[in-house]
Amino acid sequence: MPDRNIEFGKFGARGVKGYEAVARQLDRLAGFVATPVTVRRGLMARLHYLTRSDHARAAAREAGLTVTDRTLKAWLEGKRAPSRRNLARIEEAYRAVRRKNVARYLLGRLNRGGRGTRVEFHPLNQSQVSRPHQRVVAYRTLNVRHWDAVIRAWADNDDDALDHAWFDGITIELGSDYGAYEYVTNIGFAA
Incomplete structure (x- = not known):
């Protein structure tokens, strides 16, 4: 064997x-966002996905994105840019939340x-x-x-x-x- x-x-x-x-x-x-997180468009797509509802914000915090709401607002408005470490955290949180969100759909589909x-x-x-x-x-x-x-x-x-x-x-x-x-x-x- x-x-x-x-x-x-x-x-x-x-x-x-x-x-x-x-x-x-x-x-x-x-179907993850194709644009890299280092490009403004990719960053905004991920941040909007992670902050679109209270449930999404809670999932993002659970996945490791532990910044204040004030910092998130500054990133979304373009007043501040996240550090490299925070960009990596945003990417990890986005992938974790996206996987959780599509898991049930993929299970039924497969x-x-x-x-x-x-x-x-x-x-x-x-x-x-x-x-x-x-x-x-x-x-x-x-x-x-x-x-x-x-x-x-x-x-x-x-x-x-x-x-x-x-x-x-x-x-x-x-x-x-x-x-x-x-x-x-x-x-x-x-x-």
């Missing part, structure tokens, strides 16, 4: 952990009333691995019907829980060679 890779890349294989590829795909589906979503596993890149050390890994698909643990871990930004939920809860359904898909070039699903 395959298990976790201990020395991934030792012979030249390239790829990312499956849960990282899933997190990237979920981030794309979440579960599709029990029908699930087809997931494509694109195998790791072995082009730099010498022939005797290459393993036979092919493109695989799997219909995933239960996304609850994956979405919950993603929304909480908990990499360990996401890794566990993805590898032990989803990838294991690929059968006896599930360990070959711990590292992949891409995980694709359209929802």
